[in-house]
Amino acid sequence: MTFPVVGMVGGGQLARMTHEAGIPLGIRFKLLSDSSRDSAALVAGEVVVGDHRDLDTLRAFAKGCDVITFDHEHVPTEHLRALEADGIAVRPGPDALVHAQDKALMRARLTALGVPCPRHRVVEDPADVRRFAETEAGGFPVVLKTARGGYDGKGVWVVGSAEEAERVTAPFLAGVPVLAEEKVDFVRELAANVVRSPHGQAVAYPVVESVQVDGVCDTVIAPAPGLPAATAVAAQELALTIARELEVTGHLAVELFETADGRVLVNELAMRPHNSGHWTQDGAVTSQFANHVRAVLDLPLGDPRPRAPWTVMANVLGGDFPDMYPAYLHCMARDPGLKIHMYGKDVKPGRKVGHVTTYGDDLADVRERARHAADYLRGIIDE
Incomplete structure (x- = not known):
């Protein structure tokens, strides 16, 4: 019997514990990790050190894998679509995973499905934050989030006034969409x-x-x-x-x-x-x-x-x-x-x-x- 090979992109603790869960089943894990010192890389049997943002690296890693999965959401969506086009099973697939990668897209899709969400809008600059607060969010404070890349409180700002909104310029200068949301009580x-x-x-x-x-x-x-x-x-x-x-x-x-x-x-x-x-x-x-x-x-x-x-x-x-x-x-x-x-x-x-x-x-x-x-x-x- 040939047991399947699961390719795990990301070498953090989630990959480490997922690898542990597959051991009793005889599942083989192949790991793409940023470093040989990452949490999962210390325990996995087959570790490839490489950049998950590089398509050639991903394609080389996927060879010999029966399925690709992830311990983070940071692989570029277009790379995942390329892997699928190569015939690689990617789970979750790029059309699903993009909703965890992009908060603005997630909000739009959930709203279309009738899922209850905080009031929100993509904003272009601090002045737009002020308009959102005054016309849609019921006033300050409001929450600003980078649409991509934030986690564990990173890429998130709570602004309590128009003056504070004017001081939060970093996310707008970073060139990524910024999502403004009401601060839910x-x-x-x-x-x-x-x-x-x-x-x-x-x-x-x-x-x-x-x-x-x-x-x-x-x-x-x-x-x-x-x-x-x-x-x-x-x-x-x-x-x-x-x-x-x-x-x-x-x-x-x-x-x-x-x-x-x-x-x-x-x-x-x-x-x-x-x-x-x-x-x-x-x-x-x-x-x-x-x-x-x-x-x-x-x-x-x-x-x-x-x-x-x-x-x-x-x-x-x-x-x-x-x-x-x-x-x-x-x-x-x-x-x-x-x-x-x-x-x-x-x-x-x-x-x-x-x-x-x-x-x-x-x-x-x-x-x-x-x-x-x-x-x-x-x-x-x-x-």
Whole structure:
């Protein structure tokens, strides 16, 4: 029997954990990484170091691969179309992935589909931002986003006045479209994670609460506490609809705002495994990574149901305590049920270097265990 080769473009932690999920299935992974020191490059068996923005490099990498997938959205759309023209299976395909690459295009398409979104418009200069705020957004503050390239708070500005808008000139000088959006008065952020295969099978994970700190995901609680069942089902159906209408293959994360009146608005899309789905590694019957592998290979999808009433994932960010390994002794002894996932990255302040997961019947206990472990590994606490 010949097992398939999955070509993964990108060498970050998402690729590392997707590779891990394919090992029990005997799936071979071939990795295109920017550096031999990237997270996934440290563990994958076949690593090609090269530039994902170079078409010749992509074509050479794709030889011998049965399917190409991604741990980021930065491969140029025209290159993906060229690979498809060469007969390479690209999943998700360029016509789907472009909606995760280009926020302005995503907003236009979702609006056309009737998907609830914040009020928005592409703006040309700071004066246009002012007009948008005064005539469409209900006033300042408004959010400015580069249409392409931003993530984890990068490429995003919140401007509270016309004067602040005039001072934010960098995105306009960069030569990329800028999307202006109303600043939604939300009560919390949610995420709906779904997986869809080429033949149309799809599964939905429980809707989670995502707690952000300084624009970076800090904690994920599964399922979202206190979320009405009808709202949770509506969010899952919304994510499944988006996956079907955009013809997504693989994992889709739909980041959502929950408003005080119980509505949910779509914030962002990601067509790959996502931070809000890391809890599934230990908290679901089939993880997001395993189901992404199954989907891109068009295998039957696995059970997305949770293993316990509550699962909490806490990101471990780098701080002033670079040697995290000695902290394992305390964390593992204190909590034998704790799961630690480190990415093999050099520890730098603010950098995501790993995450922990805990699960159980009592949310307060589960949450405290995850928070304690993440803070101890980071060196914020010492007992």
